[in-house]
Amino acid sequence: MRRAIARGAWASLLVIVTLGGVALAAAGFIQSPPGLGAGELRTKWDVGACHRLDQPVETSWAFLTDTKPVVPCDSEHTTETYQVVELPAGLAAEPERPSPVLLQKEGPPLCGGDVLHAYVGADERDAVRDLTTVAFFPTEEEWRGGERRMRCDVMNVPRGQLTPVTVSFPIKDSLKTPDGSRFRTCRLDGSEVTCDQPHNRELVNPWLLFGPDQVEKGRDFMVGVAHQLCGPEAEAYLGAPPASRPDLTVVVEVPGDPSIRQDSRVGRCWLAPSDPAVTLDRSVRAYAEGASA
Secondary structure, eight states, X not given: OEEEEETTEXXXXXXXXXXXXXXXXXXXOSSSOTTOOSSSSOOOOOTTOEEOOOSGGGGSTTOOOOOSOOBOTTSOBSEEEEEEEEOOHHHHTXXXXXXXXXXXXXXXXXXXXXXXXXXXXXXXTBOBOSEEEEXXXXXXXXXXXXXXXXXXXXXXXXXXXXXXXXXXXXXTTGGGSGGGGGGBEEEETTEEEETTSOBSEEEEEEXXXXXXXXXXTOHHHHHHHHHHHHHHHHHHHHTSOGGGOTTEEXXXXXXXXXXXXXXXXXXXXXXXXXXXXXXXXXXXXOOOTTOOO
């Protein structure tokens, strides 16, 4: 089971069933059946460990375990372990490992959104996208030996795709570094992109919620309110007053704008190049001290 990370909050569970698991193993379409990897058949339980999963089915809900050796986090890898949790008492009491359906129903909700938020180095102003979680469980042998933990991993799944892509840098604390541009929400004209792609807007959270009485006062009123609210958020995002960045300007969206769903009362804050002809290819977020922008 996967859980996608959404703007402003870590999203509710999203089940993605891929063609994989036992059926494909039996048909000979994958190199090894679920749960079997190179080396010792022992799951790695270290938070911060990175893992290279070579076949798309290895992140399917039916692929319960990952026993491959860990790889360096500055080399190509598919997932990173951000949390290890104990399984619920009722599930843990089973002498034999429960079915994949039961494990995936009871286990992944325990993977904490706040823990993941802290692991990737995001805060409430970060509009994070394209990060998704996957859970791994003990092997049958480990289960019989008393292992009852679950591994919560994070991976990069670009929007519109079902399978993860590899990264060559640690996802841990990446939102505090230029590498995090890959996981931020930007826009090129009307198309949403990640901030490592050419763009001319960068989204700053949180979203703004207008009351019905404010909407009734019209767009000019809402734009004025939005600029008052977006200014401090942009300053915190940039690590400097917007006035000190003449190359950038704060752009706001309010209910009724074409880019906002017509039944929505939400507004948004964006940072954009002051020159309409300029595009950027990395985030303007203030990075941690010592990180190169």
